[in-house]
Amino acid sequence: MKKIFHISALLSACLVLGISSCDKVESPYSTVSSSIDTVAYPPPSYTINSSAPRKVLVEDYTGHTCGNCPNGALILHNLVNSNPNILGLSVHCGVTFASPAPPKYPKDWRTEVGTAFDNEFGVSSAGQPNGMINRKEISGSKIHFYNVWANEANNILNADPIADIELKITAYYVESSRKLISYVHAGFIENISPEVKLGLYIVEDSIVAPQKWYGQSLPQDYVEAYVHDHMLRKHVSPIWGVSLGSDNSAGTIKRNQWSITLPSDYNDNHVKLLAIAFNSNTKEIIQVEEVHIK
């Protein structure tokens, strides 16, 4: 009987040992963690500048075989150079004018994000060149020919020169690895009740590539070394941005960060980050900002 007692004691000890040697993981079982090394690339400190200037985005929906498009691009170029609060974005899109047409126009400058924008607003199907000013509905339409871009952009700026939201982009770019870490602060200067979304995109200037340009007395209207500016290259955030929430009161600060590796065919000397804060429902742009990464 004693032996049985000993065996039972041994058995119980084993059971206790067995049960206690289990690691019970409590919910949440996983964490979602940033891939950004915040020690090496710390988020900058930020305070709202309540008199930050309003900025407006003029978008040019274009294509390399669109012979009238450079006329629009020229207007955008002058507009952007004349006013630091007017930013430009060239969206190569559509089947008619932006498809590759080798051998003269071999590249496809269209992007997933550009096509998504074009599908949403229907710009290329309205004919190119056409564009939008802050994606704002003006006279019943968001889509406008380049002859009104300057006027409408200035109208927006003059109506209220102070921004409703301040955007601040901080970029860390590691040349050796082409790693691009970006922080975007959104500081609410005004109360904004609709949901606001924030998108971040890569824009490249000074891309030298063929372009069709009518009226330049060139053989087949072919410009072999045309300089494309403000070209939309890639989305860093999801295409339609991330939510900054609704019912944001003045003084609210929202920070987002992204890390990507810059594709090797982008010239990092000419790459900019473009941030857009927009009304989630109407898609109208509330504020826009850009920085060069170098």
Add this chain to the structure above:
Amino acid sequence: MKKHLLLLGAFLVGFITHNIAQVAPKENNWGTLTGLAGVDMQYYTRDSIIAAPIVPEKIRMNSFLFLNYRKGGFYAGARFEFYQPKPLLGIDERFQGQGVPYYFAGYQYKGLDITAGGFYEQFGNGLTLRSYEARQLGFDNFIQGFRIKYNYKGITVKGVFGRQRDFWSWSEGTIRGFDGEVNFSELIPKMNKSIFRLTVGGSIVSTFRPGEEKVIGIETLKLPQNVTTASGRLNFGVENFTLSGEFAYKFNDPSAANNYIYKPGTAALVTASYSGNNWGIAIGAKRIDNFDSRMDREAVGNRLMVNWVPMLNKQHTYNLAASIYPYAVQYVGEQGLQADLNFTIPRGSKLGGKYGLDIAINASIVYGLDTTILPARQTVFEGDTVLTPDRYGYTTSGRLGQQYFQDFNIEITKKFNKKLKLTVMYMQLWANLKTLTVSQLGKDPFVHAHIGVADFTWRVNNNHSLRFEVEGLYTKQDQGSWLMGLVEWTFAPHWSVSLMNQYNVGHPQVEKRVNYPLGSVVYNMGSHRFQLSYGRQRAGVLCIGGVCRAVPAANGLTFGYIGSF
């Protein structure tokens, strides 16, 4: 080709003469040495018609020699294994190599048994731990470490500690297990004399697998390094009635096998049986939920399995029934029932005749669990709202999920006289090939098949007997219907010659209605058996105890030897 065949022939002659020269075991002061050896060798020829994989090495071999020495209470053994230049087709290629992975020594003293080195062990039904070898499957998960067993008056205690075989290395993880069982009939002398029998047991198995975190995309999982499985079991009997059951529970064990979920696992198994004078019945039920235990979180397939879930289906032996649509036990979740009824129509009755008539009826059905996957969790990541799976996994209801398998079969054996015996079997089968991925041969997700078998043995005289086997599988799905015929002539005591053909008579593509002829010669000599076969091997599935592997199509010459001394 000729050169290879010559080599093969030379090997065979050498091998046979060598083995015949083996000495019979002798009990003397030096102890007892016993051994078991096996050779499977195949010469592969190209056969594009049956899509046999091309084997650049032409000849492959699996072989082993197991030696076991015993003197008094002391015992020791080792097994040499050889898989070169690669294992036979269908066997996991990670077995390629040669060496002595399995070796052990131990001693027994009174009720105590201590083993160091490799050992095979099973706790209860195997729900918490089963290490075993199934050579045909290419399955071997023995534990290398230390084991203590102690038995005293019906109380058995076992403790194991070790690492598991992982082809030619050891699992990174360690296994610790305890099992206790009390057989009250042995413990209490009074009970031994009563009509009641009772055995109660329990086991705890804990695996340690290093690694605190695992990164999946942007998620970092907190991993349990020590995972415990516990089970309790009971076997109760009154006269001819036996009821046995086991319930096992596993704490959180995220792994590749369960898509890294933290839901605890459960397994329940109940069987009841009754045996009468001329009949017996057994009914079994099981419910398995997330019960795939491995020595490595990343292990899949048949690698590093710690536990075993018994199958509640008949393991068929007739060719077409066994190896085209067998059921593979679903460790991630299943629930099933099986009923087995055997009876003999007594001798002297009208049906029974002089020798009686044996009837075996078996039916089994398996369903998946009815699960609801928990909604994904929304997390803001780098400013983005991302969705990550709820790592608890899913919830289950008591309802049935989708059907996996169904088998109804009846087998009748009739001995007409001393010379003639006939077995006939009918089987109706339904299989969900989407789930039983190992047996996914064609495009049809479900297969409904009827299988008929007639197996006729004619003992011509004391030395000669003939066996005829005819099988048919009828289905409109997958590869369509099959026919199979076999003639086997045995002339005692040494020789047996057989010819078999399988014909895919109903394949939906006419050009794939192919014959698979196979001829074999077997030579038996005491406990040694040599077999030489030539022909085609049909692609199929081999399952042993619900653990399966794919069998690729092959064409060629096969030599097999198995023998013991």
